[in-house]
Amino acid sequence: MKEKQTILRGGNVADYILYGAEVSYFTGKARAYFSWRGVPFHEEGATQDVYRDIILPHVGWPVIPVMKTPAGGIVQDTAEIIAHVEAAEQAEPPVMPHGPVQRFVSQLLQLYADEWLVIPAMHYRWTYNEDFAYQEFGALSAPDLSKPEQYDVGRKNGQRFKGALPPLGVSATTIPGIEKSYEAFLKEFSTHLEVHPYALGNRASFADFALYGPLYAHLYRDPASGEIMHRLAPKVADWVERVQAGSPSTDDLPTDDSIPVTLTPILTRQMREQFPALLQTAHFLQDWAKEAEPGAFLPRALGQIEINIENSIGPAAARTFPLWRLQAVLDAYDVLDDDARARADALLGRVGGAPLKEFKLPFRLTRKQNRLALA
Ligand SMILES: N[C@@H](CCC(=O)N[C@@H](CS)C(=O)NCC(=O)O)C(=O)O
Structure with missing residues (x-):
């Protein structure tokens, strides 16, 4: 699996800073957007110190990703981060398609990716990748500790996230349906990707970055989940890598506002x-x-x-x-x-x-x- 070393991009004071983590769903969404947009940014791991010194004082509650703008402003929420950078940079093509129905469908897919695919993402992480996740959480939070110490820290920090399973609706009765639905979704998205390289056509746009949220950190990068994705839906894994690469495309979306x-x-x-x-x-x-x-x-x-x-x-x-x-x-x-x-x-x-x-x-x-x- 390829992992882009965004953290090593050589930060500059005038860059956007993204406080987040490879292991985080919504950091993935913001990072994929930044890579595609091509604006200078660097990512800083959300260590305990970053939570204490930046996130809690400026955001008010513990959440990632958080963006610091070149002017020093703090923005939370991926949709706001994307909207903020789009407005500030005025770059072409815009992340949001031009067509009004394409925009409507982009918002629908964001709603689905952010707030529904979180159910399989969290289920697969905490049911099949629990130890991996603890190790990752620990390494993020306390980069200087030994691996076993990081595991212990991660186990403690991870409880808050694992604890989200019942509120999300992951339970013994729903797990069979969650897995059936996710596998069917993989098939459906694969069929789409046989025809179109991205969600709405020939270039990445807003909907791709939203879908990348669940489909990268949890469902591609977590080892047991990544194995499932590669086995059942290699085309989706290819799409993850395409979006991750952030390649700007010379093609554009359909100009007739059509939806695949x-x-x-x-x-x-x-x-x-x-x-x-x-x-x-x-x-x-x-x-x-x-x-x-x-x-x-x-x-x-x-x-x-x-x-x-x-x-x-x-x-x-x-x-x-x-x-x-x-x-x-x-x-x-x-x-x-x-x-x-x-x-x-x-x-x-x-x-x-x-x-x-x-x-x-x-x-x-x-x-x-x-x-x-x-x-
Ligand atoms: N709507 C937010 C969601 C951010 C979010 O849920 N982040 C997760 C990590 S990927 C988190 O920090 N959650 C803590 C919590 O919800 O208490 C966004 O788009 O930025």
Whole structure:
């Protein structure tokens, strides 16, 4: 497996700095974007000291990745990191496709990649790669300790992440469905990649970086998961390496705003599995927000929902952050003109997503102090 030494890129004070880790899902997403964008950046491992001196004071809670801009500003959340760099650099081609339906589908795929593929990613990591993950967490946190000491540190730090499995909905009853769904997804994405090198066509764009999040650190780089990906879906492993290489392409995306038909099974899977979970969470938001003041911070979860993945059913937390990614999807839908809306609606009809046309979040959300709040 190839691992790009981004940490050794020779940092310069005027570079963007990405505080993160190879082992981290969302650092992968931001790093892949930076590599593709080609702006000078360097990555610094999120050691204990970095959490204490940079992340906690500036972000307010322990999370990676965190970006420091050349001007010294701190940005958290991968979508905001990408948007910030795009606005600052004004480079071509933009990470977001030009076509309005392509933008809508990019947001849908981000919602799926960030907030649903996290379920198989975390399941495979903690069920089949636990010791590897502890060692990696320890090496990140305390680079100067011996390997056995790092393992102990990693075991301690890793509990917070392993503890996310029940809230995500990973349990004995859902694991068979999670594995069936992931294997089917690998097949569907492989079929797509037989025709198109990237998610929306001939060059990498926003959706590729989002999908790279789950598909790199957890599902490619974790050894037992990587073995599965190479065996069942070598084309997906090739895509991971293509996105990792960050090669700018001279080709562009289709100029007619078309969406590859080979994405249909993936979007259908998203509508079938993820949308019911979002609807249940939105109901919780409605009840909670009725009692809350505008500007109130949302809790990270609002209650318990039931998820159904390939007919494996089990409880999960009503996590609120996915509603923020859903709001971005709905915003991309709301700006469509008549022609684009007709094309988006036809697509939604084909993927079992017709209910999304009418769907409205009960309350608008915003982010302040790196947390979700009522607008
Ligand atoms: N929405 C955030 C998610 C970041 C995230 O969940 N990062 C993980 C590591 S990959 C983390 O630090 N999680 C800690 C937590 O959620 O408490 C983003 O896109 O940056």
